[in-house]
Amino acid sequence: MATLDDIILKEGNPFDPITFTTGNFWTDNQPTSSLVESIHQEAINQVTETLVEMKKDHATRSIILEGDRGSGRSYLLGRLKKKLNSEAFFAYIEPWPSNDYMWRHTLRYVVNSLIYTPKGQQESQLLLWLKSLPVFYDQGLIKLLLGERKAFINQLTTQYPHLDQAQQFFSILYELTQPDKSFLAYQWLRGDDLSEEDLENLGVHRAIDDEVIARLILGNFGKITDATIPIVLCFDQVELGPQLSNGSRDISGFFKINTTFHNNQFKNFLVIISIERNNWNRY
Structure with a gap:
């Protein structure tokens, strides 16, 4: 996959409910009292550095967040949004049940995310994006x-x-x-x-x-976004993609979307695909 960076996340703590309950970072409030800054720091640094590079050339990039179940991948996406929302617009995209409408699903979740107002701002991400043209x-x-x-x-x-x-x-x-x-x-x-x-x-x-x-x-x-800050598309828990007749999950649609972004030279997207390690290894 073009411009792919592998980030291996640490093992999860099975006694920590945070790693199992977080989801859409725009609607789920993540507790901060027990936050340990050093956890996932390598991944946070990688995403931060990637956004810096994107501001220079506006080229779309992709990152795989690979980790075991309960390793806090969804929670990490929320931390990234909190830390970097002043540097990029963030969209959360949960798995779709059928590849027959994966583009409509993705567009809907992107727009639903862009309608939220970042902390410290008076307008939604969508209006901030529009007014940066x-x-x-x-x-x-x-x-x-x-x-x-x-x-x-x-x-x-x-x-x-x-x-x-x-x-x-x-x-x-x-x-x-x-x-x-x-x-x-x-x-x-x-x-x-x-x-x-x-x-x-x-x-x-x-x-x-x-x-x-x-x-x-x-x-x-x-x-038309080469003059704006990047849009980060967070495809979370893609291992829960459409179920096939044999009981396995089809995750190919997520990577087809990613490939389309690169092949069509869409600008200023950072595609983050969060996937369970076993599913990624099988893929």
């Missing part, structure tokens, strides 16, 4: 553009002529800046099944209702 640098221009939907879309289309579903994507970005439509735009972006009236209100002709469109929209984030 070059079009927002000229305050006079952006005041004009935000008052005119068509001008905003045309400006971004000129700056990024090679995006897929560009008109729909930029229409949604514009509506994210409009308080009366921002939540509806967020619903579209995460793949909700909107009514025809809602779609017309947003200025788009269809919802994200298949895998191809979901992949293209997620890819657009990676085509």
Whole structure:
């Protein structure tokens, strides 16, 4: 796998409930009273160094977090988010039950994570990401553009002529800046099944209702983010992926997504794949 760094985590403590109960770091509060800073420090250093490198070249990178069950992989992802959220945007993605909608699942979890507001900030990760685009640098221009939907879309289309579903994507970005439509735009972006009236209100002709469109929209984030801080995609507990007829788990979809990110040269993504050691060795 391209740009793959192996990080071997320490053995877990079977008497420590923290290692077995943590999940989505945006919704699960992790206790800090018993935190030992030295645990997982090698992994934290590796991710920190990788983000520093990404700020220089914006190239997407991948890291495997490999460890035994109970070694605190999910807890580590939460620590990374707490420590590095000022340096990168973080998205938590749990395993999907079927590869038939892995792209829609991934997009939904990414957008759901981006809607959270980092500690110390006043706006969501999604708005912070949007407002870090070059079009927002000229305050006079952006005041004009935000008052005119068509001008905003045309400006971004000129700056990024090679995006897929560009008109729909930029229409949604514009509506994210409009308080009366921002939540509806967020619903579209995460793949909700909107009514025809809602779609017309947003200025788009269809919802994200298949895998191809979901992949293209997620890819657009990676085509215009070279001017922003990285987005860290945390695929957690991938050993719990879709169950096959023989009882084993199919983890190939996670690596197909990772390969797509690299082959299509999406920028500024750090893909972290957390997997149990035995499953990784079998793969």
